[in-house]
Amino acid sequence: MRPDEVTVAGIGGSTRPGSSTETALRAVLAEAERLGARTLCLTAGDLVLPPYESGGVRGPRQRRLVEAMAGATALVLASPAYHGTMSGLVKNALDYAEDLREHPAPYFSGRPVGLLAVARGAQGAASALASLRSTVHALRGWPTPLGVTVDTSRACFGPDGRCLDPRLQHHFTALAEQLVGFARHTSAIPACEVGTQPARA
Numbered sequence: 001m002r003p004d005e006v007t008v009a010g011i012g013g014s015t016r017p018g019s020s021t022e023t024a025l026r027a028v029l030a031e032a033e034r035l036g037a038r039t040l041c042l043t044a045g046d047l048v049l050p051p052y053e054s055g056g057v058r059g060p061r062q063r064r065l066v067e068a069m070a071g072a073t074a075l076v077l078a079s080p081a082y083h084g085t086m087s088g089l090v091k092n093a094l095d096y097a098e099d100l101r102e103h104p105a106p107y108f109s110g111r112p113v114g115l116l117a118v119a120r121g122a123q124g125a126a127s128a129l130a131s132l133r134s135t136v137h138a139l140r141g142w143p144t145p146l147g148v149t150v151d152t153s154r155a156c157f158g159p160d161g162r163c164l165d166p167r168l169q170h171h172f173t174a175l176a177e178q179l180v181g182f183a184r185h186t187s188a189i190p191a192c193e194v195g196t197q198p199a200r201a
């Protein structure tokens with residue numbers, strides 16, 4: 001892989017057909033692609049997994065998720081607000097990062113992580129964003145300075161997934177720019193210099 005090559009793994013969404021969380025996630029990934037990154041998206045059915053069990057048997061979907069987390073140079077996490085926090089679907093997916101505790105770059109070490117929280121109101125979106133951010137800190141990732149909130153009490157997307165709000169679209173673009181820019185910058189830095197410590201130190 002060239003040092004400036006960036007692979008962004010998008011993880012999140014909801015199982016609801018036409019989910020606005022998935023639409024927002026895909027909008028950020030499209031912007032990352034425009035900046036030359038490779039992307040992959042794990043959403044909806046990809047994330048319907050058994051509750052995380054330490055040391056449990058891993059099926060193909062569980063392995064794909066953990067491999068996507070391990071192989072990404074940057075991540076985007078997107079969750080609807082459910083009762084003031086991230087959804088159980090997204091939290092359970094993030095629990096699978098525990099399988100990376102013995103990885104050379106444990107959990108999300110050294111990787112920038114863009115965050116999207118989607119809710120029917122500003123308060124739910126803000127609290128879901130805070131929950132995502134604190135989980136990324138626990139996973140040793142680097143949340144981007146901009147976290148994007150999407151308030152679906154107003155129409156945000158057209159039927160084709162196009163963003164109807166220029167300000168929101170600008171936020172998607174800025175998030176992708178921070179993510180890809182940071183990933184290109186840190187790829188030249190050895191992992192130990194960007195915050196990696198031995199797991200369970």
Ligand SMILES: Cc1cc2nc3c(=O)[nH]c(=O)nc-3n(C[C@H](O)[C@H](O)[C@H](O)COP(=O)(O)O)c2cc1C
Pocket residue numbers: 013014016018019020021022080081082083084085118119120121122123124125152
């Ligand atoms: C179980 C559940 C809990 C929710 N809790 C909240 C909440 O606390 N605050 C809020 O603003 N919206 C809440 N919502 C609304 C969703 O966050 C909102 O509809 C969001 O746009 C859903 O995203 P989706 O279109 O990707 O499914 C809840 C929805 C569900 C199904």
